[in-house]
Amino acid sequence: MTERMRGAVLTALGEPPVVGALPRPVPGPGEALVRVRRVGLCATDLKISSGVFRPALGLPLVLGHEIAGEVVESRAPSVGKGARVACHPYLTCGRCPPCGGGRSNTCRELRLLGLDRQGGLAEYLAVPAGNLIPLAAATTYEAAAVTMDAVATTWHALRVRGRLGPGDRVVVVGAGGLGLNAVQVAAGLGARIAVVEPDTARRRAALEHGADHAVAPQDVGVLRGWAPDGAELVLEVSGTRAGFEAGARLLGTGGRVVCCGYCPGAEFGLESMDLVGRELTIAGSRGNTREDAVAALAAVERGDIRPRIDSVHELDQVGDAFARLMSGEARGRVVVSL
Numbered sequence: 001m002t003e004r005m006r007g008a009v010l011t012a013l014g015e016p017p018v019v020g021a022l023p024r025p026v027p028g029p030g031e032a033l034v035r036v037r038r039v040g041l042c043a044t045d046l047k048i049s050s051g052v053f054r055p056a057l058g059l060p061l062v063l064g065h066e067i068a069g070e071v072v073e074s075r076a077p078s079v080g081k082g083a084r085v086a087c088h089p090y091l092t093c094g095r096c097p098p099c100g101g102g103r104s105n106t107c108r109e110l111r112l113l114g115l116d117r118q119g120g121l122a123e124y125l126a127v128p129a130g131n132l133i134p135l136a137a138a139t140t141y142e143a144a145a146v147t148m149d150a151v152a153t154t155w156h157a158l159r160v161r162g163r164l165g166p167g168d169r170v171v172v173v174g175a176g177g178l179g180l181n182a183v184q185v186a187a188g189l190g191a192r193i194a195v196v197e198p199d200t201a202r203r204r205a206a207l208e209h210g211a212d213h214a215v216a217p218q219d220v221g222v223l224r225g226w227a228p229d230g231a232e233l234v235l236e237v238s239g240t241r242a243g244f245e246a247g248a249r250l251l252g253t254g255g256r257v258v259c260c261g262y263c264p265g266a267e268f269g270l271e272s273m274d275l276v277g278r279e280l281t282i283a284g285s286r287g288n289t290r291e292d293a294v295a296a297l298a299a300v301e302r303g304d305i306r307p308r309i310d311s312v313h314e315l316d317q318v319g320d321a322f323a324r325l326m327s328g329e330a331r332g333r334v335v336v337s338l
């Protein structure tokens with residue numbers, strides 16, 4: 001008889017997942033079975049549950065791609081039973097040109113746990129052992145889970161796509177789950193940081209994490225004094241055209257806008273003479289590679305980055321967790337405990 005487990009299952013688009021019993025997965029060759037302990041929720045989960053992203057497997061679907069837990073069974077030599085691990089959420093082919101060129105985050109066959117394959121919002125997850133990253137003893141499951149996306153994605157955006165360096169001025173547009181971690185990644189690099197964010201409490205949090213300035217969108221003019229020649233880098237996290245335009249106005253000559261926020265149908269652009277005349281760069285930044293996740297986790301384990309946790313909810317309260325995420329009031333990641 002198939003063993004059962006408890007999990008939060010998306011059964012209808014437009015509604016939060018519901019807790020129920022489902023079959024416990026069986027790890028295949030090269031995979032491990034993880035007893036999931038913490039799962040961070042992400043705006044992507046809302047895009048899936050609302051139907052913006054269509055699950056490859058259809059419904060029902062177990063959401064969740066920021067995952068940490070304990071290995072309880074292994075069919076791979078690289079990881080043993082009892083290991084505390086974070087789970088890198090992207091499955092890649094390893095053969096396509098992007099994978100071969102160091103851009104596995106844009107793999108042609110990229111699959112995300114909790115979208116293209118069952119995710120982490122259930123007691124057990126079967127996953128390729130190569131996706132597991134071991135944790136130091138002192139690392140909490142919630143910090144590790146959140147690092148896999150909310151931290152590693154900003155790491156990739158700022159360090160790989162943005163090439164941010166010490167002393168550079170960076171404007172972070174949007175200080176939600178990603179943006180507040182971006183401030184810490186940038187601070188760890190020795191950059192000077194300004195944040196544009198409408199919410200007062202989020203602005204305060206940005207200042208606590210090392211931003212020099214945090215202003216409301218209507219007050220961006222204040223930042224002209226902070227960066228008279230403009231910023232070297234703008235990180236657009238809000239996914240809105242207004243956010244992109246507010247950030248782009250603060251760019252200096254030769255500056256870059258890196259966008260990791262997005263919204264289907266929203267177009268970002270620069271006035272052509274401005275783009276050419278000042279040699280500006282617009283760059284997209286998608287998720288993160290395993291290498292980014294390993295490096296970001298190491299920074300968390302050194303204490304350089306403390307991932308923002310808004311709240312931790314038990315599995316039975318997963319509906320509350322989704323409501324909190326949807327409210328737009330979360331100051332950092334909303335986490336589910338299993």
Ligand SMILES: [Zn+2]
Binds near residue numbers: 044045065149
């Ligand atoms: Zn995510």
Ligand SMILES: [Zn+2]
Binds near residue numbers: 097109
């Ligand atoms: Zn590939």
